[in-house]
Amino acid sequence: MTNIPKKADILFSAYSVEPYQILKDAMKRKKEDIIQELLDSGLRGRGGAGFPTGMKWKFGAAEKADQKYVICNADEGEPGTFKDKKLLTDVPRKTISGMAICAYVTGATKGFIYLRAEYRYLLASLEKEIEVFEQKAKEFGLDFEIKIFMGAGAYVCGEETALIESMEGKRGEPRNKPPYPIQNGYLGKPTIVNNVETLASVSMVCRLGAEEYKKLGTSDQKGSKLFSISGDSPKEGVHELELGMKVSDFVTEYGDGDTKAIQVGGVAGYCIPRKKFESTIIGEGQTTGGSTLIFNSTRSMYRVLHNYLDFYAEESCGQCTPCRVGCQQLLKGIEAVKAGTKPPKYLDQLMKLSNTMNLTSKCGLGQSVTNSFTTIVENFREEMIF
Amino acid sequence: MTKTNELVKKLVEEHGVARESLLPVLQGIVKEERYLSKEAMRDVAEQLDISAAEVYGTASFFSFLDTEEKGKYIIRVCKSITCDMKGKCELVRTMEDILKIKVGQTTVGKRFSLLETNCIGLCDQGPAMLINDDYYTKLTPVKVREILGDLIRKTS
Numbered sequence: 303m304t305n306i307p308k309k310a311d312i313l314f315s316a317y318s319v320e321p322y323q324i325l326k327d328a329m330k331r332k333k334e335d336i337i338q339e340l341l342d343s344g345l346r347g348r349g350g351a352g353f354p355t356g357m358k359w360k361f362g363a364a365e366k367a368d369q370k371y372v373i374c375n376a377d378e379g380e381p382g383t384f385k386d387k388k389l390l391t392d393v394p395r396k397t398i399s400g401m402a403i404c405a406y407v408t409g410a411t412k413g414f415i416y417l418r419a420e421y422r423y424l425l426a427s428l429e430k431e432i433e434v435f436e437q438k439a440k441e442f443g444l445d446f447e448i449k450i451f452m453g454a455g456a457y458v459c460g461e462e463t464a465l466i467e468s469m470e471g472k473r474g475e476p477r478n479k480p481p482y483p484i485q486n487g488y489l490g491k492p493t494i495v496n497n498v499e500t501l502a503s504v505s506m507v508c509r510l511g512a513e514e515y516k517k518l519g520t521s522d523q524k525g526s527k528l529f530s531i532s533g534d535s536p537k538e539g540v541h542e543l544e545l546g547m548k549v550s551d552f553v554t555e556y557g558d559g560d561t562k563a564i565q566v567g568g569v570a571g572y573c574i575p576r577k578k579f580e581s582t583i584i585g586e587g588q589t590t591g592g593s594t595l596i597f598n599s600t601r602s603m604y605r606v607l608h609n610y611l612d613f614y615a616e617e618s619c620g621q622c623t624p625c626r627v628g629c630q631q632l633l634k635g636i637e638a639v640k641a642g643t644k645p646p647k648y649l650d651q652l653m654k655l656s657n658t659m660n661l662t663s664k665c666g667l668g669q670s671v672t673n674s675f676t677t678i679v680e681n682f683r684e685e686m687i688f
Numbered sequence: 689m690t691k692t693n694e695l696v697k698k699l700v701e702e703h704g705v706a707r708e709s710l711l712p713v714l715q716g717i718v719k720e721e722r723y724l725s726k727e728a729m730r731d732v733a734e735q736l737d738i739s740a741a742e743v744y745g746t747a748s749f750f751s752f753l754d755t756e757e758k759g760k761y762i763i764r765v766c767k768s769i770t771c772d773m774k775g776k777c778e779l780v781r782t783m784e785d786i787l788k789i790k791v792g793q794t795t796v797g798k799r800f801s802l803l804e805t806n807c808i809g810l811c812d813q814g815p816a817m818l819i820n821d822d823y824y825t826k827l828t829p830v831k832v833r834e835i836l837g838d839l840i841r842k843t844s
Contacts, residue, residue, distance in 0.1 A: 533769075
């Protein structure tokens, strides 16, 4: 039986309540209450790692420091992802209001929107929105200012510690964790880094309440989520869906009728082949980045994987050896197998290498190469060889 | 004082001499001069009181901070998966034909640079490209000819 994926209309719905009214109402509540509401709602970070937002804020609020920062991570670089751009274009106030609620709860007085260089065309409209916000903040008596920091073109800077390094004027190389940004972030101060969609969702949780918000989604993943859909689909674009749907239902609705595989969670995510559509649920036990690439049967999965590895080899920051050398070797390796200069068995060696990268790389970039690599090589082995 | 000196001085006055001003200062230079010359980087290093190697090290990390001279129009064609599937290669070939350069090169008159870039977040409207800060979507070879033709006429 197929079910149509349940559409939700929360994040993009028109302002039934002005976002700054949500902020005003939130500021009348106790800080602990808001944190509890977020914990109850089960909201997880929407950038990809999926850390519970309420926990992050709880730690942020508990830190003692003369200065704290809130950073809105708009360095949306995952191939196939464009939801944050749409949020910042269509409903920027929901995100800005989320930042301000975070500032109120954690006691931060300065905030930044880290906007990727590729989205510079959004700068002018965002600056205007910030002016509007500053008026409101003054009116509500909230001591919080927001600035926009432009990125300079590096995928790895979406990783929060690399993002902070680049803001400090250094190469965007991820730091060792711990300490986490929550203890030691921008300029050594406690810093709460949240994705654009997470912050907009916070506004929505505050408006609807945890009980109402929780009604959407499954036991593991609460609420609604934006999916950036692209590839072989007649319905490309950003769609807001409830979490917890079967891949087969998703493909029936958004595929072109000839879907061979989908990639969930961007290049850093997993490839799901047709034979597993029935048994896989999107969003459970996987990354929540929300990018879904759809491939039909005319696509060569070798070419897809080659494209991914080329991307990784270029975007690896080069700081740690497993990732720097591993990405290049995986790329060379699949080329060699395809050319016949290495035997098909060599693919098993490469899979071992990708597992080693997963265990030993310093940040999420090197660690997640194995996700797409193994799921593509295992499921489309013959395409890698012939 | 050269033009670059003056620009660096102005930007440093605007953003401050702290290390965290480095990226905004470099971005300001790229905006005006389209790339970071050795002179500019040395100047920034002096003003911020850090070594020139640190400045170069940071600049060379980021794809939007070029350390080689670029054209007036920097074309960045998205090469990530969806745009690739939708015919990016054909676009690149068309542009190479028109501009008589290969990917990564700049035309002799420093008018155009043709680059490939990773995902620019326009996957649902691919194939896509950026020319300086503006974006172009759903491209075809015909459309690309028109866009480049307009820019060529504008600058000649």
